[in-house]
Amino acid sequence: MSKPVIWITRTLSNATLERARRDYEVIWDAADTPGSAEDIIKMSASVDGIIPCHSEHFSADVVAQLDPRLKIVANHSVGVDHCDLDALRGKGIVVTNTPDVLSDATAELAMMLMLGAARNAVAGDRTVRSGTWDFWSPAFLVGKQLTGARLGIVGMGGVGRAFARKARGFDMEIHYHNRSRLSPEDEAGAIYHETLESLLAVSDFLSLHCPATPETVGLMNADRLAQLPKGAVLVNTARGNLIDEAALVDALDAGHIGAAGLDCFVTEPGGNPAFASYDNVMMMPHVGSATVQTRDAMGFKALDNLDAFFRGESPPNAL
């Protein structure tokens, strides 16, 4: 029997590409550029499945033009805001994602950004690196301590819970807001806030771990930023559009937000040049899940989903 044909849109880990080539007829472009709408539409006539990343957009318009040959979109991401799920399902296309396996890596990056933002990592690194470190004082680069501080987590899915576990090791007091309250076991002492407003009011540090949906886009607008305690540190490793970036710039200027750690931006790639002059904003280029172990695990999970589908089973991570 001939192997199903799949399109892998980006450069996945070597182990993933190797396994994929063993079991599938693989189309893969080593140029590693995001598939455009035209690419996706054109390719759908030649493949049975696609493994895309969050950089390929399956809008309703694109989905309407897909060839019926395409049967499954096995995302190499936990977030699926780049996919119009209703449109895909309406066309009978199965959609899967890669939950859980990237929770620790993303939570580690969130810890890095939280620590880096709180302790002036950008200014410190720049000072030493540039050779301009010619002064020291007890008042120099004084940061904000995590120990004993209140950490607010928005969204207690896999990444939010992994982040809470790591933050506990820093002796932070964990608070959270989630669509529903966790079990006492999953809560592990974290304090539940039924409303976002109640969480914001107590969060010396706030970290976003919710998906981007019509309800959460623009979540951290001027009004909500103002509800955080003065000097709060904001961390985002989820999606850029959860934050109104212009409002964040204003809040940084006003000193209301003390620092920020951002891995995600409204415009990607590229980021927002408005943050470039702020030493109290530590930034990374959307690499939360980019560790060797996690890239392998994400690739394997996407393949597990494809394998199940082509065996005629329901994929474990079908949405």
Ligand code: 8YV
């Ligand atoms: C990836 C992500 O950057 O999983 C997500 O939702 O944003 C990331 O892990 C990406 O899509 C990797 O393929």
